[in-house]
Amino acid sequence: MIEVNNLTKIFYTPSQKIVALDDVSLYVEKGEIFGIIGLSGAGKSTLIRCINMLEKPTKGSVVIDGIEITALEPQELRSARQKIGMIFQHFNLLSSRNVFDNVIFPLEIAGVPRKNASKRVEELLDLVGLTDRANSYPSQLSGGQKQRVGIARALANSPKLLLSDEATSALDPQTTRSILDLLKDINRRFNLTILLITHDMNVIKETCDRVAVIDDSRIVEVGRVIDIFSNPQTATSRSFISNVINREIPDQLLQRPADQTSDIIKRVIRVSFIGESAGKPLISSMIKKFDVDANILYGNIDRIKDTPFGYLTLELTGTPDQVAEGLDYLNEHGLEVEGIEDV
Ligand SMILES: Nc1ncnc2c1ncn2[C@@H]1O[C@H](COP(=O)(O)OP(=O)(O)OP(=O)(O)O)[C@@H](O)[C@H]1O
Numbered sequence: 001m002i003e004v005n006n007l008t009k010i011f012y013t014p015s016q017k018i019v020a021l022d023d024v025s026l027y028v029e030k031g032e033i034f035g036i037i038g039l040s041g042a043g044k045s046t047l048i049r050c051i052n053m054l055e056k057p058t059k060g061s062v063v064i065d066g067i068e069i070t071a072l073e074p075q076e077l078r079s080a081r082q083k084i085g086m087i088f089q090h091f092n093l094l095s096s097r098n099v100f101d102n103v104i105f106p107l108e109i110a111g112v113p114r115k116n117a118s119k120r121v122e123e124l125l126d127l128v129g130l131t132d133r134a135n136s137y138p139s140q141l142s143g144g145q146k147q148r149v150g151i152a153r154a155l156a157n158s159p160k161l162l163l164s165d166e167a168t169s170a171l172d173p174q175t176t177r178s179i180l181d182l183l184k185d186i187n188r189r190f191n192l193t194i195l196l197i198t199h200d201m202n203v204i205k206e207t208c209d210r211v212a213v214i215d216d217s218r219i220v221e222v223g224r225v226i227d228i229f230s231n232p233q234t235a236t237s238r239s240f241i242s243n244v245i246n247r248e249i250p251d252q253l254l255q256r257p258a259d260q261t262s263d264i265i266k267r268v269i270r271v272s273f274i275g276e277s278a279g280k281p282l283i284s285s286m287i288k289k290f291d292v293d294a295n296i297l298y299g300n301i302d303r304i305k306d307t308p309f310g311y312l313t314l315e316l317t318g319t320p321d322q323v324a325e326g327l328d329y330l331n332e333h334g335l336e337v338e339g340i341e342d343v
Helices: 044-051 074-081 099-109 114-127 143-155 173-190 201-207 225-230 235-242 275-279 282-290 320-332
Strands: 002-012 017-028 033-038 059-064 084-088 161-165 193-198 210-215 218-224 265-274 293-304 307-318 336-342
Touching: 002 044, 017 044, 017 059, 017 210, 017 218, 033 044, 033 173, 033 201, 044 059, 044 161, 044 193, 084 143, 099 114, 099 143, 114 143, 143 173, 161 173, 173 193, 173 201, 193 201, 201 225, 201 235, 210 225, 210 235, 218 225, 218 235, 225 235, 225 265, 225 293, 225 307, 265 320, 275 307, 282 293, 282 307, 282 320, 307 320, 320 336
Parallel strands: 033 193, 033 210, 084 161, 161 193
Antiparallel strands: 002 017, 002 059, 210 218, 265 307, 265 336, 293 307
């Protein structure tokens, strides 16, 4: 659905050359909710702005639904953009227009006859739950309601792609969840592809199928959200995940002295449970089967989008053979096992 090929964007200011995007390539499938996460200044906004050509890339191309958007003439670009909806952190509503007139605005620009446009607005207001606020002005709405208007407006021309630029960053956690639920509902109902940028790993965890991690103008990791949570490959990803899930083990637990006089060893491991494996009693089977003791140091169960996901940090105690066999057993049954340290 979206193909970003070797995209580079350089800004020249009187005193500086700023490489905002450095050879970025991405592929987003139709119907996916794809997230881009990065710290402030990493290049997220520039990337999303290059995707809808609000910003012209210095190098590289963007293809959306088979059309190379970076090669279009201004007139063609205007009509291609009508099939790309966008929502913003600060909603960008027209304060002098009421809710109905904000939502009808892109239909007016597209030249849709008033009667058809009005019918479409009514459908959209029903979709976002704001039918009873059609005559309200933006100043009379809460942040969550304003973003619902933004979403209705972005969907007016039945886009193939919805771009979301930090759409929940100005909202409280509960309102954020309701807006993310609305986006997931729209994605499911209309198979609408959504590309969202955020600095908040919770947004990625609750909403996205796949994620790209952007750091210092480059994509450093890309993959299924569940894989990145269970087995992050870069320090940037680990740091984002630690904002959502505590993966650290207190030093006191790692530094307990081993008993030098016996052949019994202790190993601390972190086990990730994903999907079906989260429901299986694999740890207790391992304890019984291999006579290994397992002491739970830390545990957490959560959901990533719609999939159950959990971490368990265990201290295993047994002979080296028992512990090794126990670990093999967990691996063979599909658990992601990460050794932390021998103690
Ligand atoms: N129009 C511009 N002119 C000059 N430099 C710019 C321009 N737009 C962005 N930049 C620079 O490009 C880099 C990437 O900025 P960008 O806004 O894409 O980051 P971001 O990840 O979206 O950050 P934030 O989350 O703070 O919005 C930054 O160093 C920024 O200062």
